[in-house]
Amino acid sequence: MTTDKLLHIVGSGPAGLAAAQTALDAGARVCLIDDNHAPGGQIWRGGPAQWTDARAQAFWKTLHGHPGFTHMQDAQVIGCVDANTLLLETEGRGVPVGFARLVLCTGARELSLPFPGWTLPGVTGAGGLQALIKGGMPVAGRRVVVAGSGPLLLATALTAVRAGAQVAAVVEHQPLSRLSAFGVKLLSRHRKKFLQAASLFAGLRGVPYVTGAQIVAARGDDMLRSVVVQAGGRQTEYACDFLAAGFGLVPNTDLARALRCDVGDGAVRVDGLLKTSRADIWAAGECTGIGGVDKAVAEGRIAALAALGLRPAARDIPVLRTARAFAALLARTFAPDDALRAMCQPDTIVCRCEDVPAASLLPHRDWREAKLATRVGMGPCQGKTCGPACEFLYGWPQHDVRIPIMPASARTLSQIE
Incomplete structure (x- = not known):
């Protein structure tokens, strides 16, 4: 392994931290990009001072101060300039970041019904x-x-x-x-x-x-x-x-879709080594399917090694197998069922950004038609809340993604060519 290999990772939750530590231990350099000020993502929220999980502390002990580690914090990925260049917004300006190898650890968000x-x-x-x-x-x-x-x-x-x-x-x-x-x-x-x-x-x-x-x-x-x-x-x-009020989690696939990675069943599609449909992008953690910390950590390690051309560690294979079995059990037990649709009445607001009630959506055949007619999904959240809700309520899958994938300033957007 040569130290000139640089691995970019988006997201510093359990999967991102595990991937970063694994890559450093393998002799690579790491650039970890995250929109929060402190590492940990949603699961290990609050930064090292508040962590109680020993794994999180061990990861950060390796990363913090390591000469091969760059931590871009408070850096929101809002899209991509081209196939191998991310566009970040940080400190009120746009920053293009090119990558040769990328691991997406973008986590998940709540399903709001x-x-x-x-x-x-x-x-x-x-x-x-x-x-x-x-x-x-x-x-x-x-x-x-x-x-x-x-x-x-x-x-x-x-x-x-x-x-x-x-x-x-x-x-x-x-x-x-x-x-x-x-x-x-x-x-x-x-x-x-x-x-x-x-x-x-x-x-x-x-x-x-x-x-x-x-x-x-x-x-x-x-x-x-x-x-x-x-x-x-x-x-x-x-x-x-x-x-x-929470009804489960939805994988964050916006960046993966912007980078033209395949998405299926609501998650980023990956192979056995966590490679996406693109040869230079891997994905790990909740964005590949909801499964919890153990799954995220194991996938983060495997993805980092695969991105560096190395075989996964033997310890991670059985851990991942068990974690995915647990994830499948969770999905079967707590999947939202038809009865929850009854909560939404005709005058209930479905799209909070644009104040679109359910009655306005019922006549439409799909997500695109409804957007054109009612502006559902066209507010600041760009359908991140109402999109999954409409998929559950009406069976409308989302296929489109717009850049910026997150709200951004005009100054940042001016740098998109």
């Missing part, structure tokens, strides 16, 4: 509220309801409890029978994950856990005051200051 009142101040995603609390937002003494589906609900609720919030309820859409079957499979096949789940429940002792339920509406005037939940044919109204 519309329901009456979901645009009220105080309503966030489940992961969104967790990120706000970790970022320092005070919630001590505030009333919180966490609702939707998936393990993230428990993690968010525990974060809120530890920050001093009063969690009125955790509302899980899946029925108790399915959750019980999930727990049995965790115990028999993924014991470590079972113990993690047990620890979450232990930390939430005394908090009502309502299963087989879904949101009817968030209520309030100028801000959230309460949320109505239906379970077993009965409606219950919980007074709250915050409603954290």
Whole structure:
């Protein structure tokens, strides 16, 4: 291995940090690009001072101060100038960055499904509220309801409890029978994950856990005051200051699509060595499919070695196999089902940026036709929120991607040729 090899990595979550450390240990140089000020991504949010995962600390110990490591922080990738040049916005200016080998570790975002009142101040995603609390937002003494589906609900609720919030309820859409079957499979096949789940429940002792339920509406005037939940044919109204509503995660594929990498089933398509459809781009972590930290770390290591022409380490193969099996179990258990479509009423806003209600979208055949007629997906978020919602509600897959893939200043955009 020669030290003149330079590997660019986008994203400094678990996959990105694992890839960076692996590449440095293999003798390459690394340029890690991230839009946050501190490394860690959404899972290891808050930077090294707040990390409790030993893996994160070990990765950063190798990276920090290493002569072969460049960390471009507060650098938002907004697109590409050409096939091998990324365009970044940092410090209010555009910076083109060329690459010969690129690993995409762009993570995922929450799936937000519309329901009456979901645009009220105080309503966030489940992961969104967790990120706000970790970022320092005070919630001590505030009333919180966490609702939707998936393990993230428990993690968010525990974060809120530890920050001093009063969690009125955790509302899980899946029925108790399915959750019980999930727990049995965790115990028999993924014991470590079972113990993690047990620890979450232990930390939430005394908090009502309502299963087989879904949101009817968030209520309030100028801000959230309460949320109505239906379970077993009965409606219950919980007074709250915050409603954290989450229905799973969606891989971030915008940059991959801008670089002309194949995407399928909502994720970046990769081969056994994490190579995309392009010979010079690899992908790892949640952007290749939702699966959690273990999957992200193993894929980050394998992708970095493959990008440098090296074989994967023997230890990562069984870890990745187990992690992907767990990911498949999660997907089967917590996939949004048809009943959640009933939350969205004809007058419910679906596109928050352009105030497009569901009734305006129903006459249209696909995403493109609806965009032309209603401006759905054409606001600042460029369909990152309403696009996946429309795919779930109406079966409209998104195929187009526009540059900039994130909002950017005119000064930065002027550098795109």
